Amino acid sequence: MDSERSLLLTDLYQLTMLQGYFARGMHDTAVFELFVRKLRPGRNFLVAAGIEPLVEFLEQARFSADEIDWLRASGRFSVEFLDWLADWRFTGDVEAMPEGTIFFPNEPVVRITAPLPQAQLIESRLINLLNFQTLIASKAVRSVLVAPGKTLVDFGLRRAHGAEAGVLAARSAWLTGFSGTATVLAGQRYGIPLYGTMAHSYIQAHDDEMEAFRDFARAQPANVVLLIDTYDTEAAAHKVVALAKELEPEGIRIQGVRIDSGDLGELARRVRRILDEGGLQRTIVFASGDLDEYRVRELLAQGAPIDGFGIGTKLDTSADVPYLDCAYKLEEYAGKPRRKRSAGKATWPGRKQVWRRYDAQGRMAGDVVGLAHEAQEGEPLLVPVMRGGRRLDTLAGLRAAREHAAAQLSTLPQPLRALEDAPPYPVEISGELQALAARLDAEAH
Amino acid sequence: MDSERSLLLTDLYQLTMLQGYFARGMHDTAVFELFVRKLRPGRNFLVAAGIEPLVEFLEQARFSADEIDWLRASGRFSVEFLDWLADWRFTGDVEAMPEGTIFFPNEPVVRITAPLPQAQLIESRLINLLNFQTLIASKAVRSVLVAPGKTLVDFGLRRAHGAEAGVLAARSAWLTGFSGTATVLAGQRYGIPLYGTMAHSYIQAHDDEMEAFRDFARAQPANVVLLIDTYDTEAAAHKVVALAKELEPEGIRIQGVRIDSGDLGELARRVRRILDEGGLQRTIVFASGDLDEYRVRELLAQGAPIDGFGIGTKLDTSADVPYLDCAYKLEEYAGKPRRKRSAGKATWPGRKQVWRRYDAQGRMAGDVVGLAHEAQEGEPLLVPVMRGGRRLDTLAGLRAAREHAAAQLSTLPQPLRALEDAPPYPVEISGELQALAARLDAEAH
Missing domain, CATH: 3.20.140.10 (nicotinate phosphoribosyltransferase)
Incomplete structure (x- = not known):
């Protein structure tokens, strides 16, 4: 049973x-x-x-x-x-x-x-x-308190302590004000909004990063958020700008980019500038990687132009x-x-x-x-x-x-x-x- | 599903x-x-x-x-x-x-x-x-290393992160050398030896501690380990000595006592002395309550006469x-x-x-x-x-x-x-x- x-x-x-x-x-x-x-x-x-x-x-x-x-x-x-x-x-x-x-x-x-x-x-x-x-819930609410108006997504399934912990952590986080979760079963079971795009392996499985971006955008034209830190984040942001122009005639819009490593605040600033100069003011910047409420507060206090945060391990384990x-x-x-x-x-x-x-x-x-x-x-x-x-x-x-x-x-x-x-x-x-x-x-x- | x-x-x-x-x-x-x-x-x-x-x-x-x-x-x-x-x-x-x-x-x-x-x-x-x-497993093995020859039991289900975590923590702990677990489903699913006796509520539901001990011993004569810290630990140890004499004619032996609060090292010494003076040299002393490998090492270094440890929350959450x-x-x-x-x-x-x-x-x-x-x-x-x-x-x-x-x-x-x-x-x-x-x-x- x-x-x-x-x-x-x-x-x-x-x-x-x-x-x-x-x-x-x-x-x-x-x-x-x-x-x-x-x-x-x-x-x-x-x-x-x-x-x-x-x-x-x-x-x-x-x-x-x-x-x-x-x-x-x-x-x-x-x-x-x-x-x-x-x-x-x-x-x-x-x-x-x-x-x-x-x-x-x-x-x-x-x-x-x-x-x-x-x-x-x-x-x-x-x-x-x-x-x-x-x-x-008592952990998640702390991120909600420090990041009003931001998109907060539970990314913690993989390091949650087993199956039920992954699903119930998504539930507790959404209950307290998170925007949603990456955990599909929590979406099915509780109707929690789902978020998610691509992993580094998707980029790596292609011989070329641009080709990976293009394939992905065409395969899910309604939900194009591209992971840009696999090799060189700023170079990837320039590729995003070029790709946006290429895909415009097809009616495909690049909704966002995700940065998952490095100095998230500084990279977000540089990426924001590249996107803005390329005419992609509406493309959002999403950050993830070892985040918790302390780091989110710090990034926002620095004025980092980040629209959404994926919070994973430290949320689902209530690490502190x-x-x-x-x-x-x-x-x-x-x-x-x-x-x-x-x-x-x-x-x-x-x-x-x-x-x-x-x-x-x-x-x-x-x-x-x-x-x-x-x-x-x-x-x-x-x-x-x-x-x-x-x-x-x-x-x-x-x-x-x-x-x-x-x-x-x-x-x-x-x-x-x-x-x-x-x-x-x-x-x-x-x-x-x-x-x-x-x-x-x-x-x- | x-x-x-x-x-x-x-x-x-x-x-x-x-x-x-x-x-x-x-x-x-x-x-x-x-x-x-x-x-x-x-x-x-x-x-x-x-x-x-x-x-x-x-x-x-x-x-x-x-x-x-x-x-x-x-x-x-x-x-x-x-x-x-x-x-x-x-x-x-x-x-x-x-x-x-x-x-x-x-x-x-x-x-x-x-x-x-x-x-x-x-x-x-x-x-x-x-x-x-x-x-x-990497947490449990640390208790195994510091307590050779001692009985180590996983007590962590209640604060494990959900159902699967409780069962799999018992499995990982036994794998690395724990003696067993209190989690019944882990016993059923994996054949892990089960340990367990009574909670404070059992004592409290009786009007009298001695009556609770007596009832319990008669209900499970093969596995009599009595929890002695609900009210006054030393007084309870004296009751155990008296009860052992009372039950001897029925062929019931008190196998152990458990201490779950207070200064475990000092209480174990006093209880050991009371039991020994009462002729209960074979009755073991089991300790639990907020334990981890650091506390177990400390108790053993002090020479605390403790035969077994129930390690719960800090094991099943790998709290540190x-x-x-x-x-x-x-x-x-x-x-x-x-x-x-x-x-x-x-x-x-x-x-x-x-x-x-x-x-x-x-x-x-x-x-x-x-x-x-x-x-x-x-x-x-x-x-x-x-x-x-x-x-x-x-x-x-x-x-x-x-x-x-x-x-x-x-x-x-x-x-x-x-x-x-x-x-x-x-x-x-x-x-x-x-x-x-x-x-x-x-x-x-």
């Missing part, structure tokens, strides 16, 4: 714990929440992503007969337990921040309310899906911060709030909500994390997305999530828009929640 | 280039090679991994009818081209370093020899598979170095060697081989990269693994690859075994290859 859908994509301990719960009949309602413990250096906020793919996973999650047979053959599990496991379904409730929501440490992003063996078994895949997609300090923790079981007290990893107990206040200009002014039943002021960020194992209409698709992300960014306070660490955004723990934690600690001693 | 098998898991430019090749009838034989440009800081060598999964991908790669329909609906491609694409198969040859082989920059790891449109289309997925698996500077480049087309000369990204042309020499003690003494037809001394590292699109028996499975990796490590010179940068291992470019590159450059001017 496809690894993206398999319930065996889990940690062994989920299954051994489930056998323990099964043996003791521990099927009461559990509440787990996913949150991030702290921001890593260079991140001032996070962008929630991956909720709809998670819900799709939960809706179809079940063990195949082959998988049950394989578990039986392992000798680790009882016959009764495996019979029960064969009927395992997720029938719980899910509340979540809508994809594209800006959030901060200690704020629950997703809350699962389900019989304990359901909420437990999904842990590994839930974190696996949400950690990665939120990580990439390749994981989140996130956790999925039991906060309540059988009606009782629970608290983990491990050194440095203590949790806020109970089922929680996050409320956000805004200032007079509509900017985010502060969040409160409290117990879900509290009557706090502000906008509650967690909304129901699944009831009894079925998705709700609150999940409105990727395009709506992209619009939500853009609206969220418009409310982001100026200091948090920087690439460098800003003073922390205020996130308050409600008095009632603090009192609950203190009471649980006191009861334990 | 499953994204791991889909040919749409590619960059759009592969398809636009293919349409260009198709339009011009460019179906001559191309030779592409994958290599790493340079080592990133803190890496003295790399371990080849991912070859067999690549070959499995190539054997089954084709477009489904649905995918062709979707491409047709995109309006980007001609009817003739799509008809031809529907019959696309990989019928080429592959040479590769056996999985587990140690290698260095500028050495081809995989060579593809196939009609140009075949060798081109597979580029994105080939890099996607090999970059990640080699990355993780989350990608390789690898490239897949056209080296020959239609019988002519090709050379890319882009600034900082020039390639060595022609179809190549790597030969390795050993010293009298059997240690690696130096490599030569030359043209495949040269008669160099030493062991040739690239071997045929696929002919005419069919796998060869040289692919002997993951267990054989693991043995090969162990044998390779035994030949690794001492300085390269360090976690810090060592003087570079000698990799020479043959005179004939240098002459070819010079000739191509001269012809281009």
